[in-house]
Amino acid sequence: MALLEVDNLSIAFGGVKAVQNVSFSVDRGLVYSVIGPNGAGKTTLFNLITGVYTPSEGEIRLDGQSIAGVAPHELALKGMARTFQNLQICMNMTALENVMVGAHLQLDRNLIKAMLRFPGIARRDHALKDEARELMRFVGLESYANLGASSMPYGALKRLEIARALAAKPQILFLDEPAAGLNSKETAEIDELVRKVADSGVTVVLVEHDMKMVMNISDRILVLDYGKKLTEGTAREVRENPDVIAAYLGSNV
Amino acid sequence: MERKDRGETILSQFLQFLFSGITVGATYALAALGFTLIYSASNVINFAQGEFIMLGGMLTFVFMQSGMPMPLAILLAIAIPALVGIALEKLAIEPARDAEVVTLIIITIGASLVIRGLVQIWLGKGAHTYPAFSGSDPIEVGGATLLPQSLWVLGITALVVIALWYFFSRTLAGKAILATSCNPLAAKLVGINTQWVLLVSFALSAALGAIGGVLLTPITLTSYDVGIMLGLKGFVAVVVGGLGSGLGAVVGGLLVGIIEAMAAGYISSAYKDAIPFILILFILFFMPRGIFGAQVTERV
Amino acid sequence: MSVLKRNYPLMILAAVLLMLPLVLPNNYYYDIAIRMAINAIIVLGLNLLIGFAGQISLGHAGFVGIGAYASAILPTHFGWHPLLATAAGAAIASAIAAIVARPIFRLKGHYLAMATLGLGIITAIVIKNEATYTGGPDGMPVAALGLMGFEISGEKQWYWVLAVLLLFSFWAARNLIDSPFGRALRALHGSEVASQVMGVDIVRYKVAIFVLSAFFASLMGSVTAHYIGFVTPNIADFFHSIELMTMVVVGGMASIYGSLIGAVLLTALPQALSTFEGWETVAFGSILILCMIFMPKGLVPTLAARFGRNGQEDR
Numbered sequence: 001m002a003l004l005e006v007d008n009l010s011i012a013f014g015g016v017k018a019v020q021n022v023s024f025s026v027d028r029g030l031v032y033s034v035i036g037p038n039g040a041g042k043t044t045l046f047n048l049i050t051g052v053y054t055p056s057e058g059e060i061r062l063d064g065q066s067i068a069g070v071a072p073h074e075l076a077l078k079g080m081a082r083t084f085q086n087l088q089i090c091m092n093m094t095a096l097e098n099v100m101v102g103a104h105l106q107l108d109r110n111l112i113k114a115m116l117r118f119p120g121i122a123r124r125d126h127a128l129k130d131e132a133r134e135l136m137r138f139v140g141l142e143s144y145a146n147l148g149a150s151s152m153p154y155g156a157l158k159r160l161e162i163a164r165a166l167a168a169k170p171q172i173l174f175l176d177e178p179a180a181g182l183n184s185k186e187t188a189e190i191d192e193l194v195r196k197v198a199d200s201g202v203t204v205v206l207v208e209h210d211m212k213m214v215m216n217i218s219d220r221i222l223v224l225d226y227g228k229k230l231t232e233g234t235a236r237e238v239r240e241n242p243d244v245i246a247a248y249l250g251s252n253v
Numbered sequence: 254m255e256r257k258d259r260g261e262t263i264l265s266q267f268l269q270f271l272f273s274g275i276t277v278g279a280t281y282a283l284a285a286l287g288f289t290l291i292y293s294a295s296n297v298i299n300f301a302q303g304e305f306i307m308l309g310g311m312l313t314f315v316f317m318q319s320g321m322p323m324p325l326a327i328l329l330a331i332a333i334p335a336l337v338g339i340a341l342e343k344l345a346i347e348p349a350r351d352a353e354v355v356t357l358i359i360i361t362i363g364a365s366l367v368i369r370g371l372v373q374i375w376l377g378k379g380a381h382t383y384p385a386f387s388g389s390d391p392i393e394v395g396g397a398t399l400l401p402q403s404l405w406v407l408g409i410t411a412l413v414v415i416a417l418w419y420f421f422s423r424t425l426a427g428k429a430i431l432a433t434s435c436n437p438l439a440a441k442l443v444g445i446n447t448q449w450v451l452l453v454s455f456a457l458s459a460a461l462g463a464i465g466g467v468l469l470t471p472i473t474l475t476s477y478d479v480g481i482m483l484g485l486k487g488f489v490a491v492v493v494g495g496l497g498s499g500l501g502a503v504v505g506g507l508l509v510g511i512i513e514a515m516a517a518g519y520i521s522s523a524y525k526d527a528i529p530f531i532l533i534l535f536i537l538f539f540m541p542r543g544i545f546g547a548q549v550t551e552r553v
Numbered sequence: 554m555s556v557l558k559r560n561y562p563l564m565i566l567a568a569v570l571l572m573l574p575l576v577l578p579n580n581y582y583y584d585i586a587i588r589m590a591i592n593a594i595i596v597l598g599l600n601l602l603i604g605f606a607g608q609i610s611l612g613h614a615g616f617v618g619i620g621a622y623a624s625a626i627l628p629t630h631f632g633w634h635p636l637l638a639t640a641a642g643a644a645i646a647s648a649i650a651a652i653v654a655r656p657i658f659r660l661k662g663h664y665l666a667m668a669t670l671g672l673g674i675i676t677a678i679v680i681k682n683e684a685t686y687t688g689g690p691d692g693m694p695v696a697a698l699g700l701m702g703f704e705i706s707g708e709k710q711w712y713w714v715l716a717v718l719l720l721f722s723f724w725a726a727r728n729l730i731d732s733p734f735g736r737a738l739r740a741l742h743g744s745e746v747a748s749q750v751m752g753v754d755i756v757r758y759k760v761a762i763f764v765l766s767a768f769f770a771s772l773m774g775s776v777t778a779h780y781i782g783f784v785t786p787n788i789a790d791f792f793h794s795i796e797l798m799t800m801v802v803v804g805g806m807a808s809i810y811g812s813l814i815g816a817v818l819l820t821a822l823p824q825a826l827s828t829f830e831g832w833e834t835v836a837f838g839s840i841l842i843l844c845m846i847f848m849p850k851g852l853v854p855t856l857a858a859r860f861g862r863n864g865q866e867d868r
Binding site: 298345348349352353354355356358359360362363364365366367368369370371373374481485488489492496523524526527530531533534537538 | 603607609611653656657660661662663664666667668670671672674675678679682791795798802830831832833834835836837838839840841842845846849
Binding site for chain 3: 050052071072073075076077081082084088089090091092093097098100101102104105107108109110111114115116117121125149161164165168
């Protein structure tokens with residue numbers, strides 16, 4: 001059974017159908033990419049699957065369970081994590097604390113126990129700090145650990161989001177344009193990082209504009225155009241599909 | 254016969270409440286327009302709006318006391334708050350542009366305390382009033398009495414609303430303000446002086462508040478501390494009508510005034526001041542965007 | 554961080570509270586110290602809501618009023634034990650906070666300000682109007698707080714009561730911030746959508762912290778009522794809410810030390826200005842404006858940043 005199944009998913013804002021009858025499924029352990037021209041509905045599709053928007057129609061299943069319209073914080077409980085196209089870093093916290101927030105659901109969140117500082121809470125938090133440092137090393141940010149997030153450069157913040165998402169120990173990770181705004185060297189590093197994440201057993205769903213990166217690391221690719229599914233297949237199949245070429249070059253078919 | 258009498262009393266009572274509701278509602282509407290104007294131009298909710306209402310009434314009183322003829326006193330009592338509005342924008346809002354919503358709210362609350370405190374020091378704690386514009390012989394309508402001053406309140410409010418409508422839809426200056434509220438950056442790019450737009454909206458909204466104060470004072474008295482309640486109710490009116498909507502502000506103001514008067518009349522006059530706030534809690538709970546507000550989706 | 558090092562600030566505060574009586578010349582100064590401590594505890598709670606979670610409350614004095622009047626009314630009219638009345642007040646304030654919080658915290662910014670403000674104003678109006686129970690605008694006397702035959706009375710005894718309460722609140726607030734709960738609270742201030750995606754049920758957290766701050770406000774309302782022995786509706790009014798918020802803002806948003814400093818400074822200010830009627834209001838207003846313009850983060854975080862410490866440690 002596929003890990004993620006999307007069936008006839010649609011959403012309309014006002015009269016505009018941003019995503020229309022999109023269906024696809026993602027098998028466990030794959031790197032699955034979603035591409036398409038600007039405004040094709042890629043981020044909207046992400047927002048639908050991760051619970052930020054509620055679909056007008058259609059079905060989403062994770063591990064066979066229906067998750068359409070489920071709130072984001074409940075999806076996190078089911079092993080879903082994501083990053084954002086426009087950074088969503090907590091600038092009022094340190095880099096390390098941002099990563100620690102990722103582990104939120106694995107911790108004792110009781111208010112009273114926290115106020116009275118039960119030994120278990122302090123101990124677990126202490127251990128978490130080490131785990132978070134380890135994750136920052138994994139994404140290549142070890143030197144930033146104690147810095148305030150607001151004083152980090154853009155490229156580092158992109159990776160911080162990935163570290164934070166990984167702290168949740170997700171089974172499926174959605175990356176929304178992880179290489180956007182990065183130079184080619186940084187892009188290559190992200191490319192490598194995504195591969196490392198996939199190798200560690202996390203299923204990765206990726207929205208990305210950098211075609212070289214997409215073609216390099218994707219097991220399967222979904223192409224969207226005007227909110228509709230254009231085609232789906234391996235990198236080679238997609239590359240050779242005339243519809244895809246037409247959509248990207250903007251010619252009329 | 255008896256039944257008809259009772260029917261008439263019920264009707265005249267209703268009319269009575271309606272009159273007082275519309276009168277005070279018109280003041281709320283002016284305050285609400287002031288809120289909306291500043292909010293549109295700068296995304297700031299000006300919690301000092303009520304102090305302009307207070308200034309309008311208090312200044313008219315002071316100038317008339319000092320022997321000025323009424324029209325001149327009123328003119329000054331509208332012009333001075335407008336200057337205070339400009340000063341507020343220049344000295345307190347301008348230096349903190351781009352701050353968080355909470356920060357800007359706190360600044361305007363600070364401004365309202367300063368204005369109120371200074372008036373208290375200058376004029377003391379007493380309640381004041383001045384004669385109505387055209388006598389105070391009540392007019393009888395359907396068994397209810399209507400004060401001539403109420404007609405002044407309604408008439409001038411209507412004129413102001415029409416003038417504002419004309420300003421925003423027919424003049425270049427008005428359109429510049431609308432453009433700025435829509436998209437400040439784009440407005441700047443097409444050559445609109447957004448700095449100037451901010452100043453005009455603060456001056457205009459202060460003047461609107463002051464007009465409300467000038468009109469209402471002969472009916473309700475004024476003192477250094479009436480601003481908070483009137484301003485807050487104006488804000489309730491804004492939220493009822495939906496933030497950022499001019500029509501909403503006017504309808505919201507009248508609605509709040511009428512509901513307040515009806516509830517005070519039929520339910521409990523002691524809780525008159527609480528009614529707009531109970532109303533607002535209900536509205537926020539059940540229709541958080543107000544009656545005329547638009548649905549918005551957040552982009553991430 | 555070692556346990557000892559972690560608790561340095563707590564020990565310093567304890568030392569200050571222990572030594573203070575040595576320099577307080579008379580009951581007037583004890584009285585000011587007590588008021589400072591009461592405000593500091595309320596402000597600690599309010600800062601969790603405003604500074605750390607990034608929400609706003611313009612009606613917190615309402616909760617202080619509920620506590621104060623519960624302690625005044627229940628023993629006087631119904632013969633309850635003052636401690637039971639205090640607990641009941643805190644329970645009522647928490648319950649009201651919990652009931653209204655869910656719809657309130659779906660709102661943001663201006664709407665949230667409006668809703669909390671409305672809540673505070675309604676509370677104040679109810680207190681003013683229900684004169685049969687509350688004594689109306691004139692207020693009413695409050696029974697002394699006693700336990701097992703011992704009655705707390707006089708500034709010196711109250712001083713020690715509040716010293717203990719303040720130490721506990723300071724300790725608890727620091728613990729809370731430095732915990733998964735506190736981290737989630739700060740995270741939702743930083744980015745609501747990111748914290749949601751990480752599994753933070755943001756409405757639940759906002760509600761919880763609102764209820765907690767209401768609980769402390771009500772508790773301190775009760776303490777105020779018993780300490781002074783008399784309550785008036787002023788304790789619940791809009792201006793008091795603004796005073797409390799000013800303390801948060803001036804001391805420093807999202808700063809535990811800032812809450813203490815803010816409460817101390819702004820409790821002292823009216824004492825210094827009390828002979829100039831009206832100037833007190835002007836001073837409060839000017840401080841709010843200047844503070845927001847020149848140090849929007851508040852006194853403690855601004856100074857911490859200026860003197861090179863990175864502020865994160867100095868929470």
